[in-house]
Amino acid sequence: MKNDLAYTNSDFIPDGASYPDRWATLARDRREVEAAIGRARLNDPYGPGERQKMDIFHPAGRAEGLVVFVHGGYWMRFDRSFWSHLAHGATARGWAVAMPSYTLAPDARIPAMTREIAQAVAxxxxxxxxxxxxxxxxAGGHLVARMLCPDVPLPPEALGRLARVMxxxxxxxxxxxxxTSMNATLGLDADEAARESPALCLAPREVPVTVWVGADERPAFVEQARWLAKAWPHADLVIEDGRHHFDVIDGLANPDSEMIARLLG
Incomplete structure (x- = not known):
């Protein structure tokens, strides 16, 4: 279909097909270390569904606060087990990090995933x-942005503590x-696509937002980031040089990265 190429990433990244295995290995190694030293709470259920579980990684001392990371995969792939290594940047700076899985398409539609992530945050x-x-x-960037739309029911005790969304x-x-061909699995219709689009969200909750994207990503993703930053008056935009769609997240694993500084600052 006409937008398939625009939203294809792996074919335009050198050795793109190797990234999932690399992520899984890095994540497993980090998770084993954190579990061995007693700083990981694994498989913590936040709902009754098979995939409604999260891992929480704790810092060495009392946590200064909480980071929630939501994974991508076009709402159709992956789970929390691929990303444990990305918690290191924040835990090394004294923050706890929660990483939920959520029900994927075609077993769930995107509005149901939005509700699951709200439940996970709570x-x-x-x-x-x-x-x-x-x-x-x-897709995880979409889901955390949706948490700032007023139609998403976040409980007051969580909503009042939101300090930044990235x-x-x-x-x-x-x-x-x-x-796109992926919509055969996602099952979006025109009304649902509009309702679930953060860039079309009227009066988003007034929480600071940093939209981050790699300069070497597919043009469609750079444009998507620009649309969101332009639509939300309290959002700023970072376009990171030399990063593509698969390595743009690497800064989350580095406690000294600009990404971590912006997220926690």
Missing amino acids: HAASRVGGPIRLTGHS PISPVADLRPLLE
Whole structure:
């Protein structure tokens, strides 16, 4: 379909097909270390569904606050087990990090995923005190951005603690996906695509937002990031030189990165 090429990433990244295995290995190694030293709470259920579980990684001392990271995969792939290594940047700076899985298409539609992530944020907030910062990549960037739309029911005890949201390479307007082959699995219709598009959200909650995208990403993702930053008056935009869609998240693993400084600052 006409937008398939625009939203294809792996074919335009050197050795792109190797990234999932590399992520899984890095994540497993980090998770084993954190579990061995007693700083990981794994498989914590936030709902009754099979995939409604999260891992929470704790810092060495009392947590200054909570980061929630929501993974991508076009709402169709992956789970929390691929991303544990990305918690290191924040935990090394004294923050706890929650990483939920969520039900994927075709078993769930995107509005149901939005509700699951709201439920996950509320649950994580009950586990860790302090300010809350949300980040997510690609489809996960879409889902954390949705948390600032007033139609999403976040409980007051979580909503009042939101301090920053960082969508990384988000899909902010879902309407172009209507003309992609992936929509055979996602099942979006025109009304649903519009309702679930953060860039079309009127009066988003007034929480600071940093939209982050790689300069070497597919043009469609750079445009999606620009759309969201332009639509939300309290959002700023970072276009990171030399980063593509698969390595733009690497800064989350580095406690000294500019990405971590912006997220936690």
